[in-house]
Every structure is written in structure tokens, then in C-alpha cells.
Amino acid sequence: MHNSATKEILRLKVNGEEREALAPPHKLLLDVLREDLALTGSKRGCDDSSCGCCAVLVDGVPTLACVALAASYQDCEITTVEGIAAPGTLTAVQEGYVEAGGTQCGFCTPGFLIATKALLDRNPEPTPDDIREALSSNLCRCTGYMQIYESVRLAIERTKSSQLDAVRS
Numbered sequence: 001m002h003n004s005a006t007k008e009i010l011r012l013k014v015n016g017e018e019r020e021a022l023a024p025p026h027k028l029l030l031d032v033l034r035e036d037l038a039l040t041g042s043k044r045g046c047d048d049s050s051c052g053c054c055a056v057l058v059d060g061v062p063t064l065a066c067v068a069l070a071a072s073y074q075d076c077e078i079t080t081v082e083g084i085a086a087p088g089t090l091t092a093v094q095e096g097y098v099e100a101g102g103t104q105c106g107f108c109t110p111g112f113l114i115a116t117k118a119l120l121d122r123n124p125e126p127t128p129d130d131i132r133e134a135l136s137s138n139l140c141r142c143t144g145y146m147q148i149y150e151s152v153r154l155a156i157e158r159t160k161s162s163q164l165d166a167v168r169s
Helices: 029-036 094-099 109-122 129-134 146-169
Strands: 008-014 017-022 055-058 060-064 075-081
Touching: 008 029, 008 146, 017 029, 060 109, 094 109, 094 146, 109 129, 109 146, 129 146
Parallel strands: 008 075
Antiparallel strands: 008 017, 055 060, 055 075
16 A cells, blocks of 8 residues: 655756655655755746746756656756756846846746747747747736747847857857
């Protein structure tokens, strides 16, 4: 008979570091990240995978942590919003959101940053339709999304500019 209170050692690779958590096998990835690993950037917004606030990258793919069992991701590379930039620095994506005001209240921002990073990693020059599609799983209750789309456009420009600077150096 399985005891639901039984805990297991979960070994997760999060933001490039091997981490361990003692948790029951049914514990959600979002809860392990927030409660056991103190990575509170990903938010609980809906608990039914409809808002995107909890998104993390799993092997580079946006994944909704509020419906993902942590034990299923022990052999994966997990990146939270805390891990998309080195401490004290901002990526072009983060700079774009700051500059264009795409953060508003900030609650949905981690999910949007994760979705934007994943998009630009696989398609550095997305069309407006590509951007809308990539962000369609994320809900924002503060904006009309125009600041968010502008944030992505600025991130694309900043990425291109930094690549040109690197080539010139």
C-alpha cells in the first residue's frame, strides 16, 4: 500500500545547478520550486494551466509548472525566470520589458519572459503572428498586450544590436 505522505529525494537541475528536494512524488513542480527551492519567480495564478504565470523552461520548452509533477523532470534542464540572466544583469528580453512597460503589475511577467525567451531562442526574427502565437498561453489582466508586444519588439532589436556589436569587436 502506498503512503501518500512518503517523501522521496528529487534531484533536479535548475538554472544550471543540481538541486535536491525532499517531496512526495505527487508534488507539483511549481510547489517544489517555490516551497522547497525558494525560487518564487514563477507564480501560481490559476492552478489549471490557463494563465501561464507558472511557466518555466524544461529543456528549452515552455512548461506550465502548476500541472507538472516535479518527479517527472529529474533528467531535464529546468530554467526559471531567476535563471534567464546572470545575477545583477538583464537579458535583452528583460530590458525590452522594462523599457516598453510590459511588466505592469508584474504578476504575469515571469511567464511572459519565459515564453519570449523560448520564442527568440528558436526564432530570432519572429513575425507579429509568431509573437502572438508564442504568447497566446499567457494572460495579463493589466494591459491590452500592446506594451508586451512592444517589449518583444525591443528585445529583438536589442538582441540584433548586441550581436552586431559583438561582430564589430
